[in-house]
Amino acid sequence: MSARREGFSLIEVLLAMTILLGAIIVLGELARLGRRNATGARDWTRAELLGQSLLDEIATGSRPAEPVEDAPLEDEPGWLYSVELTPTDEPGLVAVEVTVSQDLPKEKKPVHFMLVRWIPQPEFATGPAEHANGEASQPALSPAP
Numbered sequence: 001m002s003a004r005r006e007g008f009s010l011i012e013v014l015l016a017m018t019i020l021l022g023a024i025i026v027l028g029e030l031a032r033l034g035r036r037n038a039t040g041a042r043d044w045t046r047a048e049l050l051g052q053s054l055l056d057e058i059a060t061g062s063r064p065a066e067p068v069e070d071a072p073l074e075d076e077p078g079w080l081y082s083v084e085l086t087p088t089d090e091p092g093l094v095a096v097e098v099t100v101s102q103d104l105p106k107e108k109k110p111v112h113f114m115l116v117r118w119i120p121q122p123e124f125a126t127g128p129a130e131h132a133n134g135e136a137s138q139p140a141l142s143p144a145p
Contacts, residue, residue, distance in 0.1 A: 040111075043102065047079070047113035051100040054081055055117050058096055065096060065122035078103050093118045 008016075050073060057063035068083040080103050086095040095118050102110035 043111040044113065047100045047102070047111045048115075050076060050079060050081070051098050051113050051115045054083070054098045054100070055096065055115050058083065058098070059117065059119045061122075065094070065119070070101075072103070073100075088118060090118070092121050094121045 054063065058065050065085060066083070067085055068081065070080045070082055073079045073081055080101050082099040082101075084097040084099075086097065088095050095116055097114060097116045099112060099114045101112040104110035
């Protein structure tokens with residue numbers, strides 16, 4: 001008489017379990033990488049929007065065009081910004097560099113995003129002061145030689 005086989009052998013079950021476990025590990029790693037990349041993309045996008053907003057505020061005059069270093073953003077906890085003004089070779093223009101970064105320790109690899117825009121050179125808050133002979137005063141920044 002021949003023996004009839006009714007189920008799987010132990011080696012077949014172990015092999016199937018190993019393949020299933022390997023697939024679960026690979027899929028879990030792919031999900032972790034996808035989540036990490038999505039979080040990074042979200043943070044970069046947020047930094048870009050915050051930097052563009054700050055630069056627009058400076059360009060329109062609703063925020064003063066003055067140097068700032070690592071100041072917290074009022075409406076965005078966990079984010080810092082810096083502003084640097086650099087004279088340009090073009091008369092009447094100044095380069096405004098805005099840097100937005102997350103307020104995280106360096107080991108967590110915080111996002112740093114920088115934008116530069118040339119804007120008309122900011123005048124004093126009340127406009128240029130007139131001298132006694134009618135000439136306007138020199139602006140605060142002058143073009144680089």
